[in-house]
Amino acid sequence: MREKRKIYLKTNLRNFRNVFWRYPDRLFALRSTISMAILAIPFIILGIPYYGVTLALGALAGSLSETDDHPKGRVKALTITILSFFISSLAVGLLHNYPLVLGAGFILSTIVFILLGGIDERYRTITFGSVLIGIYAMLSVEISPAWYWQAILLPAGALFHGLLTLILMYLNPWRLLDEQMAGGFITLSTYLEKKAMLFPSRKEDQAAINKDLAMLNINVVNSLEKIKDVLNNYGRELKNPEVLRTYLQRFMLLQSLHERAASSHERHDKLSNEDDTIEVVEGFGEMLRQLSYATRQVAENMLTGTPYHHPLALEWISNAIEDKLKEMDENKAQPLVLLHHNLHRSQISLKYLDNPVEGTSIPRLRQEERSAWERFRAQLNLKHPRMRYALRLSLTFLIGFIIEKQLQLDKGAWVMLTSLFVSQITYSSTRRRLFQRVLGTVTGVILGVLLLQIFTNTAAQVLLMFGSAMAFFYWLRKQYSIAVIFVTTFVLSAFSIITKDGGMNIMIPRLVDTLIGASLSFLVIRFLWPAWQYRQMPEIISKAMQKNRTYLLAIANEYKTASSDDLGYRIARREAHLADNELAQAWNSMRQEPKSKQKLMQHAFSLTYLNHALLSHISAFGVHRETNMPTLENFNEIVLQISDAINEASQLIKPNAQNMLVDLSPLLLELKSQIVDTASGLKKQQLRLLYNIAGTTSKIVDELEKTRKEIVNS
Structure with missing residues (x-):
């Protein structure tokens, strides 16, 4: 019996690793949804769903406000998060009956929050969450049992989620670094896979492939920047930099592999069109595909701890190309020698992944040299993109707030909620978000209302709410338009649980407010500093x-x-x-x-x-x-x-x-x-x-x- 339990446990652990542990997006979604469920379900069972749903909304905002920090840094960030959430929600409760003061305070605080977010990436998520909490508080202040409950429940939900995350981080403090590093190797793998299509390729196809490579290169470089920031965050909290040596060396390897992958030695159409070299060129294509597979294996190694096994085919192909080059005419082989040497060095670096050269110094990373005040002050001019974004967003909020009060819109704060998510720093990003938000909301409202007509009992609606929450968190980092569908079904099911009306009474207001908020965001950036x-x-x-x-x-x-x-x-x-x-x-x-x-x-x-x-x-x-x-x-x-x-x-x-x-x-x-x-x-x-x-x-x-x-x- 004990042996069966051991087998059962091992099987479940293996399944968990295969389904969640090796996929950071799924793990993030699972963790966030569990924290929300733990908070909400007991209150729903007790028949007081408002408290549970409000706590869950606080946890949701807390999840969106997470910073990429060492556990020690997370403690500091969580303290700032809870304090800002408390101030934001308390202000809404206190000033709800004074709309002019509330509107002015909210708009001015938005400008301050956006500029504070420009100081550092870690502050950006916190300040975004603080604005979001203020809007959440406006949405549900009228159904709150007392004016002060939101100032208690929303920060409490974020605190619970933050503490749960901290506990998990202290159990595995290097997990965040593993995830970021793995993400970098995965983006490089995708780049290598696309580049393999150039070997061989026709001249007329190369423009499209190279365009895709330029776009994929953005992902790789952004991943490298993210890893650098996380390494610096960890470095600030750790007194002994030696403990980061392995991660720093992997980061150097990733940078080196990226440089080799991004390099171009000869025109690809020239290499592909030679009859005498076509076999070698095809070998380069297969070598790039094997390098792509190998870098994904490195990512797997970092996410799951499973040993990295260097592909035997990669070494075999490299040796075969080298032999073929020796047989070729020197003049024809010459352009291919450097390319082979480049790819061969990449495969050697991966082969000896866990055998770094002893006695090498710890690689240094560039640090931010400006103080927080200097970075904040640099934004205080109308030409700075972040200042312009802060003013555009606050103007959008101002117009939305006036429309809500003048037209007495039901749940009119959704206008501002939509504007918060649609408004971006650039015109093109805002335009893209507008269509994603509107399409996702319309789809989500229709789907949500249909599902609520089917799932009429509370238990089914709770499952719908948390299923939607998990899908939202999963798609948030992948496909925003799909994430919007599920956050809409989440909101509909949550309000249905609180009001017991199947969510029908918020269907039309939700659509109207979304259209108004999205239109305002688009019009403001269209005419105010569009920066063509x-x-x-x-x-x-x-x-x-x-x-x-x-x-x-x-x-x-x-x-x-x-x-x-x-x-x-x-x-x-x-x-x-x-x-x-x-x-x-x-x-x-x-x-x-x-x-x-x-x-x-x-x-x-x-x-x-x-x-x-x-x-x-x-x-x-x-x-x-x-x-x-x-x-x-x-x-x-x-x-x-x-x-x-x-x-x-x-x-x-x-x-x-x-x-x-x-x-x-x-x-x-x-x-x-x-x-x-x-x-x-x-x-x-x-x-x-x-x-x-x-x-x-x-x-x-x-x-x-x-x-x-x-x-x-x-």
Whole structure:
């Protein structure tokens, strides 16, 4: 019997690991839903559902306000969260009968909360939750048994959820780091899988693949930024940085793998169209797919603790490609040697994942150098995007509050709730959220009301409420429009449990308020600082080019010095990728803007594509900085000439720009001549890398000059 219990327990633990533990989104949804259920169900059973549902709403807001911190940091964050929730809900209770004072106070506090959220990512979630709690309090203040109950129940629900989360974190304090690190490897895996489609590929298909790669690169870089922030948060709370060594080394590995994955050594159509090289190119594609699988296995290792098993096929394919390259003609094999070396180093890094070099120093990360006050003060001007967002959101709230009071809307605070979720910093993001919110709410209301006609008893409605809550939390980080459907069914079932009317009386108000709130958000950003992307493009392109230049110079310095502390190099690489992301996002946002504002659309796309190509070629130059390549006699002159050309190009579409003084045509001819005259080997490979960088820079210059002419003519 005891043996059967052990088998049963092991089976359940294995099932839990397979269903939840290896999927952070599912685990987050389960944890949040359980905390809400523990709070609500006892009160529903006792026949006083208002208390239970209000506590659950507090837990929901607390879950949305979680910070990515070490347990010690979470204690501090939870203290601030509960205090801000208490002040926000208490103010609504005290001022409910004084609408003018309540409205003015809520709008001013919104501006303050939004700006405080701009200080740090950890404050951003807390301040968002505080605004959300204020709206929740407005929604249910009229059905509260007394004015003070919400100031007790909402913070209490958030406190319970926070304490439950803290207990789980203290049992496994490294779980958050494991989840973030695993997320980074998963985004890289997706990137590698897409890149494998280039080997082989047709020239006409490559533009679409490269566009997708630029978008996927945004996810990888954002994941790297998130991991860096979490590592810094943990580092602030831990006195001994040695305990973070393993995570820091994995982070360095992930950055290195990303640089190699993002690198581009040759034009892919040129590689794919050669009959003599097609077999090797297909091998590269399979090698990239195996690397994608391997990085997912690393993520699995970090999430579940299961050992990482290096794919045998990856090593076999790498050796097979190497043998094939040795059999090929040297001139045809030459462009493929560096690419193979790059991918081979990636597979070697993964193979010896758990065998780092002994005696290496702990890698350093860049820290925020500005104080909290300096970061807050930097936002206090009308040109700062966050200040503009705070003023737009508060204006939306003001108009919504006036409409609610003048028209005496039933549950009119939903107007502001919708505005809170729809309003975003950019026009394109707000427009996207508007359609997601409206579509999700309409679908959720129809679905919710239909289900409530079927599930008429309290027990069934409780199951519907918490099933909806779990689905909401799961989809929140994946697909916002689906999450809105389930949060709507959650709200309908919750109010049905409290009011016993099947939720029918809030169906129409919910739809009307959603349409009003979404429309207000859209109209306000349409006419108040919409920040059309065609106006931002010159500055964004210039910034991306300058960051590429800094990255190139940092690589050249590494070639010459090979310093053991490469923090400066890593910062330059990070900032180049962040600038490239900003450019790709700006172009993507331009596609969502009105047709009349999509000026320079084709040029923006071409420059986005070319900048990403330049960054890929510079990355290829960077991944080989440690291969003991011989320094060319005119190495400094070549790099300086390319650097000067990039610098001048960055100014080409700015107002009063001067004509280019640096012409790369002679350099390209010289490099091409040196490539032909140089025997195969590392020197020739270095020349090819520099030629690719110079060639892409020249194409960018041509495109920028076309763009400038169109700007002048228009």
